[in-house]
Amino acid sequence: MPMAHRILSVDDSDIAQEYIRAALSDIGYEDVVSFLSSNEALEALSAGTARADLILLDVMMPEIDGVELCARIRALTDWADTPIIMLTSRTDMDTLQHAFMAGANDYVTKPFNRVELQARMRSCLRLKSEMDRRRASAGRRGGGDGAAIAELAEVLGNKAGYQAALLAIPPAAHHRLGQIVLRINGLSETADHPSGDLPTIYRSVAGLLGAVPVPARALFCHWEGDLFCLAMPDSTEQDMRTTAQGFIDAVAGASLSIREGWTRLPLSLSAVLLPPGGRTPGEVLVRGIQMAERLVGDTEARIHVVHDAVGAR
Known part of the structure; x- marks a missing residue:
């Protein structure tokens, strides 16, 4: 059964985007919005013309790389806690730590295992839903x-x-x-x-x-x-x-x-x-x-x- 969550994918490669769409479809995510340009993605998010429950960012991109894009997204009030997963072929500690410092929730290395991607996406989405519920509850109690x-x-x-x-x-x-x-x-x-x-x-x-x-x-x-x-x-x-x-x-x-x-x-x-x-x-x-x-x-x-x-x- 297709899942209702909308996924936003940012990767400058047409081939990579096709693979991501196919992989997401295989694990039940049919509602996918793709951007080949990090600048265009940031503009859409800033203007409020894009909606997503989870964002996938490639690390190596021209214009704005994935880590910098992640940091800029986190600076937008409406996107401050939307789950972000980095897709990267780089596993060096400096890159990954910079990604986490920029606000990424998790990362998956390329070529990624679809079962692993599904597990990490589900974990991020479940956590986001639970945190929203708990924050709303704390707000009602005046905590x-x-x-x-x-x-x-x-x-x-x-x-x-x-x-x-x-x-x-x-x-x-x-x-x-x-x-x-x-x-x-x-x-x-x-x-x-x-x-x-x-x-x-x-x-x-x-x-x-x-x-x-x-x-x-x-x-x-x-x-x-x-x-x-x-x-x-x-x-x-x-x-x-x-x-x-x-x-x-x-x-x-x-x-x-x-x-x-x-x-x-x-x-x-x-x-x-x-x-x-x-x-x-x-x-x-x-x-x-x-x-x-x-x-x-x-x-x-x-x-x-x-x-x-x-x-x-």
Whole structure:
């Protein structure tokens, strides 16, 4: 059955647009508006002559590239929280982090798997619908910024949800939000365990972390791979240290179930703490993930603190 959502696609390639239309049709999205020009797409969105429930943006485009276009769309009040998924053949961390900092909810690499694209689109659309409902409910109750953040906590669980929630946090509450980025130490496809066990290890660690008590209004997600994120409104650096240590202790010495049975793996976590400051949640998140990526050689549990997301100690 065709889905009622309208999808807006921006890609400068005719061939790519045909492929996107066919792929979307195969997974149930028939209402697709295509733009070959990023300038034309931006003009239509600015003028209100285009409508969409979700936007797909190619990263590499002339005139305005996808990351810049994403940022300009986010600056438009009517499109500030419409889900945006980047389609890219580039997987380097800098490009992806710039995309997230610009306001993208998620990305899919080309050539994309249709099942993966469908899952990510459904996740973004479901989250948007739920956040709209919860914000409307909070508005009727007269809740403030803190209430709005709290209402989003139950929606999370994955990267798209976490990013969407950060985008929905009112600007007045940005300076009160701290974040923690966690990385599993010592995991790689060259480690002593089979690479096929990595997804199982990620799921097992996610279960361990999910059982750790966190403040009532904290937002937790498995970002991707060996990275996990937590947003903590109205928390001190000491609160964040205590929470990070709780995550570290939960993983330390854990026995994880993999294909060969219960196996004791030498797992540990490193935590990057980003206490509340003056930057936007997206900027802070990017710095935290970049810092976590540089900890690839860590083998021992450590807590790193980044003040105002500009320096670490």
